[in-house]
Amino acid sequence: MAEQFTKSMARNIYYGGGFFFFLLLIGLTVDTMLDLPKRDHRENITIAVAQGKKHWEDNNCIGCHSLLGEGAYFAPELGNVFQRRGGGDEETFKQFLISWMGVQPLPIPGRRKMPQFHLSKQEINELAEFLIWTSRINNNDWPPNIEG
Numbered sequence: 001m002a003e004q005f006t007k008s009m010a011r012n013i014y015y016g017g018g019f020f021f022f023l024l025l026i027g028l029t030v031d032t033m034l035d036l037p038k039r040d041h042r043e044n045i046t047i048a049v050a051q052g053k054k055h056w057e058d059n060n061c062i063g064c065h066s067l068l069g070e071g072a073y074f075a076p077e078l079g080n081v082f083q084r085r086g087g088g089d090e091e092t093f094k095q096f097l098i099s100w101m102g103v104q105p106l107p108i109p110g111r112r113k114m115p116q117f118h119l120s121k122q123e124i125n126e127l128a129e130f131l132i133w134t135s136r137i138n139n140n141d142w143p144p145n146i147e148g
């Protein structure tokens with residue numbers, strides 16, 4: 001064994017390590033891509049879910065809320081609002097969302113306000129469908145707490 005750490009040894013570690021971790025990155029990327037359809041249940045994306053996502057974007061809900069951890073931290077996480085406010089029941093959740101959207105902004109002093117969006121009942125139903133679909137993505141139980 002060489003007594004000294006030579007330039008060529010350093011080079012071999014550099015290229016060998018770089019190549020090894022590049023292969024690892026490719027492998028993990030392929031693994032993730034193959035796993036995604038089983039986790040997101042994309043076969044359940046109906047027209048209503050897609051429309052709901054459009055309303056979500058058009059009204060910039062993510063400007064205040066987070067969804068599965070991504071977004072702004074001004075207002076509650078909505079990735080699990082279906083469980084939190086609907087108890088996992090679709091009808092209960094849709095009723096909740098229609099009333100919730102209808103009474104904004106709440107006239108409670110000192111409380112953060114959510115704007116009134118003047119959405120139709122159908123648009124709110126589609127938003128509910130989108131949030132229900134989102135809540136069923138298998139993301140290893142994120143967020144860890146029911147209150148978001």
Ligand code: HEC
Binds near residue numbers: 056063112114
């Ligand atoms: C300007 C910031 C803002 C925007 C934009 C916004 N929200 Fe909110 N939202 C809030 C705040 C603040 C609260 C908490 C209000 C409270 O508890 O009184 C809230 C609460 C909620 C809740 C209830 C959460 C719970 O756990 O009870 C739902 C559902 C909700 N928003 C849906 C939406 C949807 C859908 C949109 C887009 C159409 C949206 N929000 C856009 C600020 C916002």
